[in-house]
Amino acid sequence: MMVLKDETFKNLRDFIYDTTGIYIPDTKKYFIENRLSKRLEEKKIGSYEDYFYLLRYNADKNELKILYDKITTNETFFFRETKQLEVLVEHVLPKMKEDKRAQTMKIWSAACSTGEEPYTIAMMLLENPKTSSIRFEVHASDLSDVVIERALKAEYAQYAIRNIPEAYMKKYFKQSTASNYQLNNEVRTKVKFVQLNLLDDKKMRGFRDMDVILCRNVLIYFDKKAKIKVISNLYESLRAGGYLFIGMAESLHDVTRVFRPNVIDKTVVYQKV
Numbered sequence: 001m002m003v004l005k006d007e008t009f010k011n012l013r014d015f016i017y018d019t020t021g022i023y024i025p026d027t028k029k030y031f032i033e034n035r036l037s038k039r040l041e042e043k044k045i046g047s048y049e050d051y052f053y054l055l056r057y058n059a060d061k062n063e064l065k066i067l068y069d070k071i072t073t074n075e076t077f078f079f080r081e082t083k084q085l086e087v088l089v090e091h092v093l094p095k096m097k098e099d100k101r102a103q104t105m106k107i108w109s110a111a112c113s114t115g116e117e118p119y120t121i122a123m124m125l126l127e128n129p130k131t132s133s134i135r136f137e138v139h140a141s142d143l144s145d146v147v148i149e150r151a152l153k154a155e156y157a158q159y160a161i162r163n164i165p166e167a168y169m170k171k172y173f174k175q176s177t178a179s180n181y182q183l184n185n186e187v188r189t190k191v192k193f194v195q196l197n198l199l200d201d202k203k204m205r206g207f208r209d210m211d212v213i214l215c216r217n218v219l220i221y222f223d224k225k226a227k228i229k230v231i232s233n234l235y236e237s238l239r240a241g242g243y244l245f246i247g248m249a250e251s252l253h254d255v256t257r258v259f260r261p262n263v264i265d266k267t268v269v270y271q272k273v
């Protein structure tokens with residue numbers, strides 16, 4: 001078993017924080033060991049010091065991708081926290097449609113993991129009579145290239161699909177193997193995926209005039225400083241009057257006051273005023 005010295009842990013931890021916003025506290029040294037020790041073995045890297053050196057000074061892009069894959073938690077599933085998505089489809093978008101007429105709604109799933117969130121939204125928009133006539137674009141992004149590749153394949157196992165209503169399953173999925181289900185092209189073509197780090201100010205500027213942003217279940221991995229930065233980037237990407245959804249268990253309390261919190265059907269939605 002390789003030894004992770006405290007000093008090297010701190011170097012790696014700070015490097016991860018500076019590049020991704022993901023904060024690993026002193027008490028979670030085991031997190032780095034759990035997630036990275038196998039990778040060092042695979043790459044035949046002799047020590048954590050060498051690994052840090054490779055990332056920090058060799059700026060090995062491929063290894064960085066793998067690091068992002070290892071240290072992110074990509075847990076997600078279709079129809080997660082559905083209440084918020086119902087508020088989006090039943091209230092927010094129909095209201096926006098009345099206000100701006102005949103334009104395309106731009107919706108962005110800003111930490112989309114393996115694609116379940118943006119695909120759920122696309123299906124709900126197609127199915128709901130209140131939104132079926134709305135023109136929309138669903139954009140989806142994540143830090144990890146590995147999850148984006150899986151999202152593009154759009155093939156899912158039982159865990160991911162367990163909450164999907166039967167009618168949706170029948171209409172939009174086809175069994176592809178003994179345990180997997182393939183999402184159909186009608187939904188797949190509605191979502192545009194791209195790799196994006198929410199801390200990357202320059203690339204974030206490419207996302208403009210969004211009507212709705214969902215940034216759910218990712219802020220929990222950041223410290224306050226990184227949350228403030230990400231939320232302010234997202235604020236810039238929204239059009240005036242646009243809405244931000246964060247996870248049900250998350251809050252913008254002590255992060256920012258620039259959004260107006262609206263309560264719609266017992267759900268908090270943040271509006272750029």
Ligand SMILES: C[S@@+](CC[C@H](N)C(=O)[O-])C[C@H]1O[C@@H](n2cnc3c(N)ncnc32)[C@H](O)[C@@H]1O
Nearest residue numbers: 020072074075076111113143197198216217218
């Ligand atoms: C737990 S998943 C949430 C997925 C989905 N939004 C949901 O609620 O089911 C969190 C995602 O945030 C991504 N993530 C973490 N840090 C990020 C960053 N700095 N920029 C973009 N995405 C990031 C991770 O790769 C991971 O896929």
